[in-house]
Amino acid sequence: MKDETKCLHAGYTPKNTEPRVVPIVQSTTYVYDSTADVAAVFDDPTKSLIYSRFENPTVMAIEDKIAALEGGVGAMCTSSGQAATLMSILNICKSGESIVASSQIYGGSVNLLAYTFKKLNIECIFVDPDASEEELSKAIKPNTKAVIGETIANPALSVLDIEKFARVAHKHNIPLIVDNTFATPVLCKPFEFGADIVIHSTSKYMDGHAVQVGGVIVDSGNFDWTNGNFPEFTEPDESYHGIRYVETYGKAAYIIKARMQLMRDFGCYPAAHSAFLLNMGLETLAVRMKQYCENALTVAKFFKESDKIESVTYPGLEGDKYYELGKKYLKGASGVIAIVIKGGKEKAIKFMDSLKLASNEVHVADIRTCVLHPAGETHRQLTEEQLKAAGINPGLVRFSVGLENIEDILDDIKQALAQI
Numbered sequence: 340m341k342d343e344t345k346c347l348h349a350g351y352t353p354k355n356t357e358p359r360v361v362p363i364v365q366s367t368t369y370v371y372d373s374t375a376d377v378a379a380v381f382d383d384p385t386k387s388l389i390y391s392r393f394e395n396p397t398v399m400a401i402e403d404k405i406a407a408l409e410g411g412v413g414a415m416c417t418s419s420g421q422a423a424t425l426m427s428i429l430n431i432c433k434s435g436e437s438i439v440a441s442s443q444i445y446g447g448s449v450n451l452l453a454y455t456f457k458k459l460n461i462e463c464i465f466v467d468p469d470a471s472e473e474e475l476s477k478a479i480k481p482n483t484k485a486v487i488g489e490t491i492a493n494p495a496l497s498v499l500d501i502e503k504f505a506r507v508a509h510k511h512n513i514p515l516i517v518d519n520t521f522a523t524p525v526l527c528k529p530f531e532f533g534a535d536i537v538i539h540s541t542s543k544y545m546d547g548h549a550v551q552v553g554g555v556i557v558d559s560g561n562f563d564w565t566n567g568n569f570p571e572f573t574e575p576d577e578s579y580h581g582i583r584y585v586e587t588y589g590k591a592a593y594i595i596k597a598r599m600q601l602m603r604d605f606g607c608y609p610a611a612h613s614a615f616l617l618n619m620g621l622e623t624l625a626v627r628m629k630q631y632c633e634n635a636l637t638v639a640k641f642f643k644e645s646d647k648i649e650s651v652t653y654p655g656l657e658g659d660k661y662y663e664l665g666k667k668y669l670k671g672a673s674g675v676i677a678i679v680i681k682g683g684k685e686k687a688i689k690f691m692d693s694l695k696l697a698s699n700e701v702h703v704a705d706i707r708t709c710v711l712h713p714a715g716e717t718h719r720q721l722t723e724e725q726l727k728a729a730g731i732n733p734g735l736v737r738f739s740v741g742l743e744n745i746e747d748i749l750d751d752i753k754q755a756l757a758q759i
């Protein structure tokens with residue numbers, strides 16, 4: 340199946356008289372014929388359902404769909420993108436160890452990796468994603484367990500050189516985790532370029548309609564967990580009758596371990612209803628992504644021509660710093676554009692407040708055009724100096740192009756620019 344077809348059909352094939360649409364299984368528990376049946380499920384939880392804190396038929400259908408779209412051996416949904424980032428790392432990294440992260444990642448991920456992980460005694464070493472392989476290699480320590488980056492970074496909109504990062508990680512026998520939220524598997528399949536684990540905030544394009552917060556972890560099944568660096572995959576798990584994950588589950592060891600240990604213990608699994616809503620978004624993901632890209636490229640070109648705009652960042656725009664990498668890794672540059680308005684913060688705010696169609700939202704990748712002013716909103720606690728250090732220009736506006744008619748989007752921008 341091609342992506343458009345997978346979006347509609349992967350993960351759920353109804354049998355005779357069963358519902359056409361993935362049904363919502365609104366039940367925390369499942370019934371067994373005997374205590375022996377329950378015991379057998381505890382011996383091997385992958386054989387049947389135990390409890391909706393870590394598995395549910397509605398959610399599992401969506402997990403299979405996302406795994407099919409990414410080309411992985413399995414996926415596990417989480418209650419948010421943050422939970423996916425957290426668990427993708429904790430599945431392979433513990434206190435006293437470290438990870439290496441691209442410095443250009445989502446601010447919430449920076450908080451998690453730099454500050455909260457520090458409290459868990461996990462060090463995060465940040466690297467410039469444009470650094471050479473030698474420089475990246477130098478950042479990796481003997482206790483480093485993973486490298487992480489974003490396909491299209493939020494909000495920097497830099498494109499990750501996935502092959503370069505994968506080569507460096509693999510040279511050190513550790514996996515590459517890629518946050519593919521902005522690209523989605525429709526625009527980029529990181530496993531094809533050597534990534535080992537993919538994570539998403541499904542709250543963004545996958546959902547698209549802004550109706551559920553969620554995340555997902557997808558396992559490529561390609562990483563060799565028996566290379567000596569990851570004894571938790573080869574040694575018996577005391578918390579699960581001494582199961583050895585690679586021996587028992589082979590290529591799906593990572594994702595099954597994540598569910599059996601971390602989801603069991605942390606319990607950040609989505610509700611069935613959230614997964615149902617996510618599926619509604621996924622069904623049209625492939626067609627939506629094409630239109631986001633087309634609309635955004637038109638808007639980016641318009642901004643580029645405007646004398647009220649100081650700079651435009653959009654990897655799909657010829658001349659953009661990441662245009663060439665984008666051509667290599669992306670089938671489109673998604674719908675998010677960063678612009679700097681001439682005249683700084685005051686003019687940026689005036690522009691945003693003058694928009695009539697586009698809405699002010701702490702969100703991105705919505706089906707409706709929306710804007711955010713990092714200096715005045717998400718990063719408003721920072722001083723001028725701190726904003727500078729974080730690379731946030733006071734005039735920066737993150738413009739998330741939606742699926743309205745392109746002429747309406749442009750008319751709205753034109754009238755708002757005319758106000759400044």
Ligand SMILES: Cc1ncc(COP(=O)(O)O)c(C=O)c1O
Nearest residue numbers: 419420421445493520540542553
């Ligand atoms: C690239 C990226 N990763 C992860 C997250 C966190 O996702 P969530 O808000 O679903 O927890 C976000 C949120 O904006 C994001 O943009």
